[in-house]
Amino acid sequence: MKNTIITILEQKKKKDKITMLTAYDYSMAKLMDEAGVNAILVGDSLGMVMLGYEDTLSVTMEDMIHHTAAVERGTANAFVVADMPFMSYQTSVYDAVYNAGRLMKEGHANAVKLEGGASVCPQIKAIVEASIPVVGHLGLTPQSINALGGFIVQGKSEEEAEKLIEAAKAIEEAGAFAIVLECVPAKLAALISESIHIPTIGIGAGAGCDGQVLVYQDMLAMFSGFKPKFVKCFADVGRMMKDAFKQYIEETKASIFPGEEHAYKMDDDVLEKLSRRMKEGEEA
Structure with missing residues (x-):
């Protein structure tokens, strides 16, 4: 059964957990699709896990379009979400709509994802008005890693927690149909999930979210060295x-x-x- 915005929204109502994984190429997307994952995120994490960059900031629109199109060709049922790369939407509402349109038209994505809270709500609203589905992203937002001071859990203080709750509500009001919550305390993520009507997809945000997403290289132990606390190794594929x-x-x-x-x-x-x-x- 083809996953759509409607089926994903319905999963929240039914308390049926949404499953999402990252993929960046045809072969991996096809395997995930055949396994039955609800959604595939073509994340700008490809900059680090596929292209060898130190962070996500160097990823271009051309990178995202190229990899999104490959993933789309490997899917029959999974809902494909493509990240909007750094500076493809922050500069203006026009740029945001134009670049989101490229990911849909050239990359054949089913939706786009962009990071940020109230500051990007005008972009979200405009993209949605252009008939392009949007996923928000709150908490640890990798494109803002320099401003955040590193890969740090977000929302631990009362003030930060309140800001995240308000940001989630603003993103929902702007028209996003789902929100990724990254590196947010589990109890706060559960509270946010209860406070809004659209699904939350957690990564390092506990089981109280409406769904989960992981970078597949992390869950398959394809990298040695640093392993985030929230990652579970489901198979030691890297060693194999x-x-x-x-x-x-x-x-x-x-x-x-x-x-x-x-x-x-x-x-x-x-x-x-x-x-x-x-x-x-x-x-x-």
């Missing part, structure tokens, strides 16, 4: 991949691979005639 790569190297060097079962055959008579001709040519 490295083991497979090492086995491939060993078997290739030992001439174990490719084996006879991996090779194509030809008639011995043809080979014998070819060898004879080559030998005659050398003698001549």
Whole structure:
């Protein structure tokens, strides 16, 4: 069944948790879609996990369009949300609508996501009025990492918590159909979820949200080193991949691979005639 805005909104009403994962290419999107995930986020996290940038700030519109289009081609039922990259919407309402339109028209996204609270509500309103669905993003907003002072949990003080609640209500009023809550205390995220009518998708925001999203490289342990507290490793795919790569190297060097079962055959008579001709040519 194709996931749409209507089905996602209905999931909140039915208290049916929304499942979302990141994907950045056709093959991974196809696997997730076949597994039955409700939504796929083509996050600007691709800058770090796919392109090797230190943060998300260097991601361009062309990057997002390229990867979103690839993901869309791999989905049949999942709802595809594309991140609007840094400075693609902050500069003006016009830029926001224009770039959101590019993600829909060229990237074939089903919706766009942008970070920020009250300051981006004019952009959200204008994008929605252009018939483009919008997902908001509050809490730890990676595009504002320099202003926030690092990857820090947001909303821990009373004042910060009140601001997040008001921002969520403003985003809903502006027309967004869902909000991602990132690195927000679980009890606050649950309170926000109860305070608004649109779904909340949590990442590091506890089980009280209406759904969850994870970066697939994190949940599959495809990176070593830093692991956020909110990440659960569902399978050590990274280790399995490295083991497979090492086995491939060993078997290739030992001439174990490719084996006879991996090779194509030809008639011995043809080979014998070819060898004879080559030998005659050398003698001549």
